[in-house]
Amino acid sequence: MQLPGKLLLSAAALLLLSLAFRFYRNRSPPPGKIPPGEQRENRDGDGENRDGGLRRRRRDGGDKSGNGLGMRHAALRGEKSFPRSEEEEEGEEVDSELALIARKAPLGLARTERELRTKQGWKLGIKAESEVGVEQGSYPGSRTGSELGNQPGSRLGIKPGTAGPEPSQGSPPAQVHLGNCSEVLRWAKARQLRGLQDEALQVMSQHLLQVLRSPHLYGRLNAGERELLLGLRSRGRPRLVVADVPPAESGHRRGRLCYYDEDEDRWCQLCPLPAEVAGRGCAVCPMFNYLFVVPGGEGAGRARSPSRRVLCYDPLGDSWSDICPLRQARPHCQLVALDGHLYAIGGECLATVERYDPRQDRWAFAAALPRDTFAVAHAATACDGDIYVTGGTLRSLLLRYDARRDSWVTSPAIGDKDRTAELLSAHGFLYRFQLRRGAGGTDVTVSRCSASARLWYPCASHPLAEPAGLRCAALGSLVHCLGRDFHLRFLADPVSPRFGAKELRPFPAPHGILLPAVLVLPEGDTEPPRL
Known part of the structure; x- marks a missing residue:
């Protein structure tokens, strides 16, 4: 009697395990997760689900190593401690297009960046590596680039062999004056042109009383730039x-x-x-x-x-x-x-x-x-x-x-x-x-x-x-x-x-x-x- 009872209990246990396994396989997947079968199908195909999977991973912050373009631009946005200007807001829209291009092309990081520079350079204001060569003080009428910049003739904070920001739409003005110094300063800061920033600040320091009276000019400067205006005006003996x-x-x-x-x-x-x-x-x-x-x-x-x-x-x-x-x-x-x-x-x-x-x-x-x-x-x-x-x-x-x-x-x-x-x-x-x-x-x-x-x-x-x-x-x-x-x-x-x-x-x-x-x-x- 003991042996038949043990066999009966074993059969009941196997039946319960099989029912639990079927229930687990037939349950609906949680939101945002793709079933294993569909993952295998999307790995071999190029359907819509594939873009959706990449989109979900990009939305979570890029790859785990932090090398994704989306993560890098998000970090730059988080480092700003002052109100963003219009150029920076436009940069957020471009950032979404960067992520979209990266999703559609399974390329390496270097190839992806080269393609972005050639296709999106008109909006981002960047060019290929071979075209980057703007030096401080090279603009017409620029005196302050060599005086107040880092070093005469030095690249604008751009390392050799890497791409950096440079204006591709329009060109810097031949002369910076009180009427355009605020726009020139914002334009140069968006492209990290240190020499042009120094020249705009120099013009503001020369007309400090007019700048102080104008909220359009003085209100857009941060604390460091305001102190720099006083220092530039009192520079000398x-x-x-x-x-x-x-x-x-x-x-x-x-x-x-x-x-x-x-x-x-x-x-x-x-x-x-x-x-x-x-x-x-x-x-x-x-x-x-x-x-x-x-x-x-x-x-x-x-x-x-x-x-x-x-x-x-x-x-x-x-x-x-x-x-x-x-x-x-x-x-x-x-x-x-x-x-x-x-x-x-x-x-x-x-x-x-x-x-x-x-x-x-x-x-x-x-x-x-x-x-x-x-x-x-x-x-x-x-x-x-x-x-x-x-x-x-x-x-x-x-x-x-x-x-x-x-x-x-x-x-x-x-x-x-x-x-x-x-x-x-x-x-x-x-x-x-x-x-x-x-x-x-x-x-x-x-x-x-x-x-x-x-x-x-x-x-x-x-x-x-x-x-x-x-x-x-x-x-x-x-x-x-x-x-x-x-x-x-x-x-x-x-x-x-x-x-x-x-x-x-x-x-x-x-x-x-x-x-x-x-x-x-x-x-x-x-x-x-x-x-």
């Missing part, structure tokens, strides 16, 4: 420039803008000042390597009246232009540049402050000076992200402006009531220059204060033969102190600040008031006129 402002009298000679040549200890003329820049009450300040000038008044003699005009000098183009006028006419004001904005502080019997935004070309009121604090003759400078103001009616008081909070606070007192001629900053220190008259003559005394420690102490002095006013400008660690008959140099050293032993050549035959500043001047081929 800083020089001391002086505006010789004549009296506001009819028949008087026009003023002049000059610079000091340190190598030969001489003064050279840049250009004449506009006729509006005359008389007392003018103010100057450099920002973005432009020189901004507030004339202070207009007219001559008794007909002279306060002016709201603001002029701007571009040393790269050697030209003058007007920017948005002030909301209030403020002669004898102080101009200070801070964080890309220009501040017009106070003025004759004014306690208001205006801030200029170059992106909007507009002046707006900021926090006013404390009431009855300053009338005229104050001095101001920027240090460690704040603006410091002293002088006026309360000569021993120092005010600090916090731009983040738009408010004024009182800083430590200076300690004496001598008139402050100039207030400058260098290496985190505030330097106060004063003229002290005594029985033995006049001295230029310097006191300094750390912006963090807030403690004033005297650090240097120098005797003067003629107390004929004092104007200063900081060129790095060197502070040039100018008067009608003297030219001193003060070293703002953090450890040992001191005056230089050698007196430099004074400004020759000044017409009026001297207003110094610092600008980066382009190197010219012609010899400038000497004074």
Whole structure:
């Protein structure tokens, strides 16, 4: 009885296994999977299912080794960290056509890429390997390719024997100017033409104020390109420039803008000042390597009246232009540049402050000076992200402006009531220059204060033969102190600040008031006129 029972159980088990196997074979395949039989048929045929199988595998990211064209273009798209431009969006459509061609032709990778270059070159902007040979600086009118590119004559980031992007539809413009620099930059970036990118950025840096005012131009630049514009505009050797402002009298000679040549200890003329820049009450300040000038008044003699005009000098183009006028006419004001904005502080019997935004070309009121604090003759400078103001009616008081909070606070007192001629900053220190008259003559005394420690102490002095006013400008660690008959140099050293032993050549035959500043001047081929 035991043997027949075992045989019966074995037969039942075999029957169950056969039923389970039939059920497994007859079940429907999951979505996206091809039955083994159909895979064998498609391997031998060229029907529609074959394209579908390849399409599914391409949609999953190409082959496992990552050598597929679809995976490579997807990786390039993922590396972009800025909004895509129109050319990049067109590149996505081309990417789908690349994958479609790769599905239809079972070719090797090298043969597939060669076929793509010949068939799709008109849309992708690429050519065969033998046609790639564009070098930097080879375009008509291109100067910056050899100056700002990687190396003169180097291929545009293209290795020998490989294909790279090159324009096949159209050609680069013969001259890049402000009207087409944005489109040229995008066109060059899409094709990785470094020399042409540098040339477009160079043009933008030469017209920085116009670029800042245009969202169409400045809004399309990334953070690195915006910093590069400032670097290109300030590329060169800083020089001391002086505006010789004549009296506001009819028949008087026009003023002049000059610079000091340190190598030969001489003064050279840049250009004449506009006729509006005359008389007392003018103010100057450099920002973005432009020189901004507030004339202070207009007219001559008794007909002279306060002016709201603001002029701007571009040393790269050697030209003058007007920017948005002030909301209030403020002669004898102080101009200070801070964080890309220009501040017009106070003025004759004014306690208001205006801030200029170059992106909007507009002046707006900021926090006013404390009431009855300053009338005229104050001095101001920027240090460690704040603006410091002293002088006026309360000569021993120092005010600090916090731009983040738009408010004024009182800083430590200076300690004496001598008139402050100039207030400058260098290496985190505030330097106060004063003229002290005594029985033995006049001295230029310097006191300094750390912006963090807030403690004033005297650090240097120098005797003067003629107390004929004092104007200063900081060129790095060197502070040039100018008067009608003297030219001193003060070293703002953090450890040992001191005056230089050698007196430099004074400004020759000044017409009026001297207003110094610092600008980066382009190197010219012609010899400038000497004074």
